Amino acid sequence: MSAELWRPSLDLALHRNREHPDARLVQLATIGPDGRPAARTVVFRRFLDDPRALAFATDARDAKRAQLEADPRAEICWYFPITREQFRIAGLVALVGPDAADPALRRVRDEVWTALTDEARTRFAWPTPGEPRDPAACFPDAAPDRSTPLGNFLLMTLSAVAVDHLALEGDPRRRWIHEIDAQGRWTGREVNP
Amino acid sequence: MSAELWRPSLDLALHRNREHPDARLVQLATIGPDGRPAARTVVFRRFLDDPRALAFATDARDAKRAQLEADPRAEICWYFPITREQFRIAGLVALVGPDAADPALRRVRDEVWTALTDEARTRFAWPTPGEPRDPAACFPDAAPDRSTPLGNFLLMTLSAVAVDHLALEGDPRRRWIHEIDAQGRWTGREVNP
Numbered sequence: 001m002s003a004e005l006w007r008p009s010l011d012l013a014l015h016r017n018r019e020h021p022d023a024r025l026v027q028l029a030t031i032g033p034d035g036r037p038a039a040r041t042v043v044f045r046r047f048l049d050d051p052r053a054l055a056f057a058t059d060a061r062d063a064k065r066a067q068l069e070a071d072p073r074a075e076i077c078w079y080f081p082i083t084r085e086q087f088r089i090a091g092l093v094a095l096v097g098p099d100a101a102d103p104a105l106r107r108v109r110d111e112v113w114t115a116l117t118d119e120a121r122t123r124f125a126w127p128t129p130g131e132p133r134d135p136a137a138c139f140p141d142a143a144p145d146r147s148t149p150l151g152n153f154l155l156m157t158l159s160a161v162a163v164d165h166l167a168l169e170g171d172p173r174r175r176w177i178h179e180i181d182a183q184g185r186w187t188g189r190e191v192n193p
Numbered sequence: 194m195s196a197e198l199w200r201p202s203l204d205l206a207l208h209r210n211r212e213h214p215d216a217r218l219v220q221l222a223t224i225g226p227d228g229r230p231a232a233r234t235v236v237f238r239r240f241l242d243d244p245r246a247l248a249f250a251t252d253a254r255d256a257k258r259a260q261l262e263a264d265p266r267a268e269i270c271w272y273f274p275i276t277r278e279q280f281r282i283a284g285l286v287a288l289v290g291p292d293a294a295d296p297a298l299r300r301v302r303d304e305v306w307t308a309l310t311d312e313a314r315t316r317f318a319w320p321t322p323g324e325p326r327d328p329a330a331c332f333p334d335a336a337p338d339r340s341t342p343l344g345n346f347l348l349m350t351l352s353a354v355a356v357d358h359l360a361l362e363g364d365p366r367r368r369w370i371h372e373i374d375a376q377g378r379w380t381g382r383e384v385n386p
Contacts, residue, residue: 027270029222029232037230039222039270041279077220077232086234126365126385133383139365172319172332190326192319 005188006163006178007051010078010087017080026078028056028158030064030093031071038067042156044078045112049104052160052180054089057112057120060097060152061128068093074158084168089160096155109155110148118143124150166193198381199356199371200244203271203280210273219271221249221351223257223286224264231260235349237271238305242297245353245373247282250305250313253290253345254321261286267351277361282353289348302348303341311336317343359386 017023024044032038045055054076058064068074075090096105113121121143127134144150163178173193180186210216217237225231238248247269251257261267268283289298306314314336320327337343356371366386373379 022272022274025272027220027222027232027272029220029230029268031224031228031230035224036266036283037222037224037268038281038283039220039232039268040281041270041272073229075222075230075232077234079215079218079220079234081215088231088233090229090231123366123386129385130368130370131385133368133385137385141364171334173316175323175326177323192322192324192326192330193316 006087006160006165006176006186009165009176010163013080013083013085013087017082020080020082023080023082026076028064029075029077030067031073032067033070038064039077040064042076045115046108048108048157050159052091054158054160055108055112056156056158057116058095058154058156059124059129060095060154063130065095065154068095068156076158086164086166086168088164088166089158090162091158091160094157094159096157097153098149098151105155105157109153112155113149113153114146116146118146121146121150124153199280199353199358199369199379202358202369203356206273206276206278206280210275213273213275216273216275219269221257222268222270223260224266225256225260226263231257232270233257235269238308239301241301241350243352245284247351247353248301248305249349249351250309251288251347251349252317252322253288253347256323258288258347261288261349269351279357279359279361281357281359282351283355283357284351284353287350287352289350290346291342291344298348298350302346305348306342306346307339309339311339314339314343317346 025041027039028042029039042056072092074093078087096109100106125144126139127137161180166175175193176190178186178188218234220232221235222232235249265285267286271280289302293299318337319332320330354373359368368386369383371381
């Protein structure tokens with residue numbers, strides 16, 4: 001398998017698992033403020049024009065925002081249930097809010113907001129995540145307008161620097177590691193599963 | 194919900210998701226040797242007698258062994274597809290090999306080995322994971338004896354210190370955080386989802 005093939009392999013996995021309701025759920029690992037590892041499930045939204053960049057959404061009030069501002073290193077673990085493949089994608093995360101400098105990224109932020117379900121948009125209008133639940137607090141049912149993101153809606157991009165692709169089907173399993181060098185060239189190799 | 198209820202909640206989730214083929218897959222986040230977060234899928238095997246300890250298996254030749262020996266802090270992210278619940282369980286990992294001091298843990302190691310499928314036991318006799326794949330290398334089909342673990346088979350235990358339980362069903366979603374104090378007492382609180 002040639003070095004640049006992790007994106008086509010990932011595209012193929014997305015296609016072959018497209019009927020599965022959880023095919024776009026990935027686990028995002030970060031470093032917490034105390035240096036502890038943290039992991040939570042996030043929804044893959046789309047790719048960026050840069051083929052090695054993946055887009056997710058998060059709430060500016062969420063704990064992972066402070067974690068990622070302190071240390072942008074992250075790894076996602078993406079398991080595809082139908083084809084039984086795992087992609088581990090390590091890279092750097094950037095958070096894109098309404099004041100981001102790059103107009104192209106601000107536009108992607110708008111587009112991702114617009115593409116959210118009503119239910120997903122509604123949650124950005126809820127009380128601050130992780131704070132004590134007040135039984136009297138209001139959790140609105142009505143979704144915010146889909147044309148303009150709320151200020152606490154952040155686009156979260158992961159720019160890959162290394163990809164570990166494990167295919168559990170096959171006898172034996174197969175595994176490939178792809179890494180980017182300082183010149184931005186990908187090299188890949190097959191390794192023992 | 195009272196403070197000690199994360200284990201019953203987890204037991205209930207395991208029961209309600211028992212028909213799902215991926216209900217025992219969890220993502221384990223650790224800190225890599227370079228301080229980067231790492232995440233990979235592992236299979237939940239069982240609980241220990243200590244109700245806050247979960248057991249997994251790993252290969253002593255795998256990269257996560259060195260990571261966990263350098264820094265035993267870890268967090269698992271466990272998503273249950275049928276009930277749409279997520280448990281994030283942070284804690285400390287211990288690795289149990291054939292020379293472990295505690296006879297009870299050595300016995301659990303033996304039991305987990307015996308309970309593995311033939312396919313899972315076979316992989317411990319394969320070439321070293323992560324090393325370059327030699328096309329001529331042999332990947333045996335025959336499973337090692339189920340009565341005695343191979344030397345590179347490690348029991349991996351996670352002893353919980355904090356649990357973040359998110360239930361996506363319900364309107365609104367609900368979320369609870371449970372933490373253990375220095376006296377070993379659990380306290381829990383409901384927080385905003």
